[in-house]
Amino acid sequence: MGLDITEAQKLWDPMPGWLDSASYGLPPRPAFEALQSALADWRVGRTSWRPWNDSTARARAAFAAMMGVAAQDVAVGATVSQMLAPVASSLPPGSRVVAPEEEFTSNLFPWAVSADLRTVPMDRLADAVDAGTRVVAFSLVQSADGRVAPIDDILAAARTHDALVCVDASQACGWLPVDASRFDVLVCGAYKWLMAPRGASYGYLSPRARAVSRPTAANWFAADDPFAAFYGPPLRLAEDARAFDLSPAWFCQVGAAPALELLNEIGVEAVHTYNTALAARFLTALDREPTGSAIVTVDVPGAEERLNAAGIRTSVRAGKVRASFHLYSTEDDVDQAVKALTG
The missing domain is CATH 3.40.640.10 (Type I PLP-dependent aspartate aminotransferase-like (Major domain))
Incomplete structure (x- = not known):
């Protein structure tokens, strides 16, 4: 049995509004802490490599x-x-x-x-x-x-x-x-x-x-x-x-x-279901057809400026706003992004 998405999400510490995993992903706490421990050991020469x-x-x-x-x-x-x-x-x-x-x-x-x-x-x-x-x-x-x-x-x-x-x-x-x-x-x-x-x-x-x-x-x-x-x-x-x-x-x-x-441990199938559901929620709220991908683009006048003002972090690719949804993204992140684009 895999780790439930809801339980897994407790292992991340994202600031609200991060919808740009296609640029870089956010580390789970076990990964971040392992890296910090290694860096601390490196700093003082506590261990072998x-x-x-x-x-x-x-x-x-x-x-x-x-x-x-x-x-x-x-x-x-x-x-x-x-x-x-x-x-x-x-x-x-x-x-x-x-x-x-x-x-x-x-x-x-x-x-x-x-x-x-x-x-x-x-x-x-x-x-x-x-x-x-x-x-x-x-x-x-x-x-x-x-x-x-x-x-x-x-x-x-x-x-x-x-x-x-x-x-x-x-x-x-x-x-x-x-x-x-x-x-x-x-x-x-x-x-x-x-x-x-x-x-x-x-x-x-x-x-x-x-x-x-x-x-x-x-x-x-x-x-x-x-x-x-x-x-x-x-x-x-x-x-x-x-x-x-x-x-x-x-x-x-x-x-x-x-x-x-x-x-x-979570299972990529479960991540796929979760991520694409968030992407579908985003596109549907903007009267667009879901694509089945965790990465979507929208062409809305002033979109980049609107999202930035609302604290939503995305990217611009090929002239369109690109939003990407991963397992630490939430429905509230999606809804805030939609509000910024439609308000």
């Missing part, structure tokens, strides 16, 4: 469980673009990559510097995949407006033409149930819906993807036995996805592990 490092294994395991994959198929990194770079840089010269033209640039630039990148509107992405396509790259949920990608159509087209499927799940993991094994590569920046400190990212790298990629940032932590790989040759990388690890940012992992473990 090994306990901080151990948080990496916990976070990796929690992310793998959330994604429905094995921990040995998950790499640890810092950012989305860094985790995509080994795949992109390993493509043969002239390889064609297709992606949505609306895509966030962290899932465009790595391909653009290494391949023949072609962009099309999201609703035409599946049709753009052909026999010459090497990679299909897209976000499961678009950052600008919260649209959920037509995953089944894109996957069917990619499989027909044997193209790798590489997805950015930063705006999905933590609220949208995801089976990472459906993709060749899935990467996620953990500071949004996973509510970790910025500097922790995780990626599922399938055996197929690993076979055609080079670990271009190989380091001691990517070794088969990191604690026996401090000095000297030969190259001795792990045989699984750990070969693509970066040496972890300790304090980011210290904060990440409790947050991911708590999400698993």
Whole structure:
């Protein structure tokens, strides 16, 4: 039995009006306190770095469980673009990559510097995949407006033409149930819906993807036995996805592990139901159709100024106000935002 949303919400301390989890998530108290404790130990040299490092294994395991994959198929990194770079840089010269033209640039630039990148509107992405396509790259949920990608159509087209499927799940993991094994590569920046400190990212790298990629940032932590790989040759990388690890940012992992473990305890399905209900409440009150996403946009004259004046924190993307609802958001937050936009 998972932890009830109502009980779980007692583990957060948000100021009213935070509707911008698509920019960054708020840490649960266990994650914040673990980070504060580690920082206090660091300040005075109270402990070895090994306990901080151990948080990496916990976070990796929690992310793998959330994604429905094995921990040995998950790499640890810092950012989305860094985790995509080994795949992109390993493509043969002239390889064609297709992606949505609306895509966030962290899932465009790595391909653009290494391949023949072609962009099309999201609703035409599946049709753009052909026999010459090497990679299909897209976000499961678009950052600008919260649209959920037509995953089944894109996957069917990619499989027909044997193209790798590489997805950015930063705006999905933590609220949208995801089976990472459906993709060749899935990467996620953990500071949004996973509510970790910025500097922790995780990626599922399938055996197929690993076979055609080079670990271009190989380091001691990517070794088969990191604690026996401090000095000297030969190259001795792990045989699984750990070969693509970066040496972890300790304090980011210290904060990440409790947050991911708590999400698993609550259950992403429950978070999805809660978040999308709040988003639907918001859109319905503004006479708009619910979209099924936890991220929504509205085009209301003076919206940004009205929301700011009411103490409601959102973002502006592509000229529209973007609101995003997570498990620490409340119906009162929604109603206050609607009041600001309609009053």
